[in-house]
Amino acid sequence: MTISLNLPTSDGASAAYSLRGEPLAKPSSPPSFNRIAYAAAHVVSDPLRDANPWTSPAIDWDATMAFRHHLWSLGFKIAEAMDTAQRGMGVDWATAQELIRRSLADARTVSGADLACGGGTDQLLPQDAKTLQDVIDAYETQIGFIEGEGGRSVMMASRALARVARSADDYRTVYNAILSQTREKVTLHWLGDMFDPHLAGYWGSASFEDALETVLAVINDNRAKVEGIKISLLDNAKEIELRKRLPDDVLCFTGDDFNYAELIEGDGERYSHALLGIFDAVAPSASKALAHLAAGDAEAFRETIEPTVPLSRKIFEAPTQYYKAGVVFLAWLNGHQSHFVMPAGMQSARGIVHYADIFRLADAAHVLDKPDLAVARMKSLLQVYGV
Template structure:
C-alpha cells in the first residue's frame, strides 16, 4: 500500500499525495570524493529549555553534534557556524563560540573529520561601527578565537563593513589586514544580498564586474593566505567568471544552491568545489553523487544529484535568507531531531504551502529517508495549520 496524505495546493484546494520516493542506502564506509565538499550545518534548538527563543535561544548540543557525525560519515567536511547555523538570524556570537568550541573538540574524535569555522563581525552591530578599525578589531576577535581553538577560518562577509566602507580600497584594507595576520589559509565568502540584504554593494560596488575586480585584487595581494573563495550569488555565469580568473592554486567553492550540480561537475576543464547549505538537507544524495563522480561515472552523478536541484531552488526561493527553515524542516522529517522549532522562532518564516511543496520535491528526489515517519510528521504539521 502506498503511503498517502492530504496536502494543500497553491490554489488552496487539498489533494491526495502518494509518496513515490526510494530512500538511499548508506555507504558501508566513508566515501571519497574528487571534489572538496563542505556541508554548512544547522543547529538544533532545544524547545524544553528555550524560554527566550528570540533573545537567547537554547541549543540541543547532543543532537547538534550528532548531526555533524551524520555528515562526517557521508564524507563531508563541515562549514561550521555559517549562515546555515543562523548566524545573525538567531545564533549570536556567544552561541557561535560555544558551537565552534564543541565542534572542534568533536572533530578530534572522528578519524579524518575536517571542518572550517565561520568568523565574521556579527558581535559588532553595524550601527555601532565608527571606523574601519572597529571592523578590523571585530574580525580579529573572531578569527583569533577560531585559531586559538585549533580551527581554520572562513572569513564571512561583514554587515558592519558593508555599512561603513566608502570604496573598494576600504575592503582591501580590512581584508588585507586580517589575511596578513592569519595563521593558516583562509576561505573567503562572497555572500550575495539575496541571502542578506544588508550586504548590498559588498566589495564597494553594486555591479558584478567592479566587485569581481576588487575580490581578485584582494586575492592577488594575499595569495599565500587564501585557500579559496565561496561565491553565493545564485548566478552560475558569475561563478564561472570568477572561477576562470582565480590564480592557480586558489579554489572556487560553489555556494550556488540553484546551479550546484553543473558547477561541481564542471565543463571538462574547470570545476567548482562545494560549500553548500543544501548539502545539510540532501547529504545522502550529494554523498552518493560525489562518490559516483570520483569513480568516473558522471551519468550516475547527474542521475542522483539533479533531482535535488528543484528541491533546493524551492528551499532557497525568495526571500532567500529564510532557506534555513527548509533545511531544518527536512532534518525533522528525516528524524534527525524530534521537533520543528528553530532559534528565534525562524520556522514561522515560511508558510504551509511552501512546506508542502518542499515535502513533495523531497519525496521525488528520494530525500525522505524514513517515508512513514516523514508522512506522519507532515500530517502533524498540517493539523497545527488547521488541515485535518
C-alpha cells in the same frame, strides 16, 4: 504498500499525494570524493529550555553534534557556524563560540573528520560600527578565537563593513589587515544580498564586474593566505567568470544552491568545489552523487544529484535568507531532531504551502530517509495549520 496523505496546494485547496521515492542506503564507510565538499550545517534548538528564543536561543547540543557526525559519516567536511547555522538570524557570537568549540573537539574524535568555521563580525552591531578599525577588531576577535581553538576560518561577509565602507579600497584595507596576520589559510565568502539584504553593494560596488576586480585584488594581495573563495550569487555565469580568473592555487567553492550540479561537474576544463547549505538537507543523495563523480561516472552523478536541484530551488526561493527553515524542516522529517523549532522561531518564516511543496520535491529527490516518519510528522504539522 502506498503511503499517502493530503497536502495543501497553492490555490487554497488540498489534494491527495502518494509517496513514490525510495530512500537511499547509507554507505558502510565514508566515501572518497574528487571534489572538496563542505556541508554547511544547521543547529538544533532545545525548545524545553528556550526561555527567550529571539535573543538567547537554547541549543540542543547532543542533537546538534549528532547531526555533524551524520555528515562526517557521509564523507562531508563541515562548514561550521555559518549562515546555515543562523548566524545573525537567531544565533549570536556567544552561541557560535560554543558551537565552534564543541565541533572542533568532536572532529578530533572522528577519523578523517574536518571542518572550517565561520569568522565574522556579528558581535559588532552594524549601527555601532563607526570606523574600519572597529570592523578589523571584530574580525580579529572571531578569527583569533577560531585559530586559538585549533580551527581554520571562513572569513564571512560583514554587515558592519558593508555599513561603514565607502570604497573598494576600504574593503581591501580590512581584508588585507586580517589576512596579513592569520596563521592558517582562510576561505573568503562572497555572499550575495539575496542571502542577506544588508550586504548590498559588498566589495564597494553594485556592479559585479567592479566587485570581481576588488575580490581578485584582495586574493592577489594575499596569495599565501587564501585557500579559496565561496561565491553565493545564485548565478552560474558569474561563478564561472570568477572561477576562470582565479589563480591556479586558489580554489573556487560553489555556494550556488540553484546551479550546483553543473558547477561541481565542471566544463571539462574547470570545476567548482562545494560549500553548500543544501548539502545539509540532501546529504545522502549528494554523498552518493559525489562518489559516482569520483569514480568517473558522470552520468550516475547527474542521475543522482539532478533530482535534488528542484528541491533546492524551492528551499532557496526568494526571500532566500529564509532557506534555513526548509533545511531544518527536512532534518525534522528525517528524524535528526525531535521537533520543528528553530532559533528565533524561524520556522514561521515560511508558510504551510511552501513546506508541502518541499515535501513533494523531497520525495521525488529520494531524500525522505524514513517515509513513515516523514508522513506522520507532516500530518502533525498540517494539523497545527488547520489542514
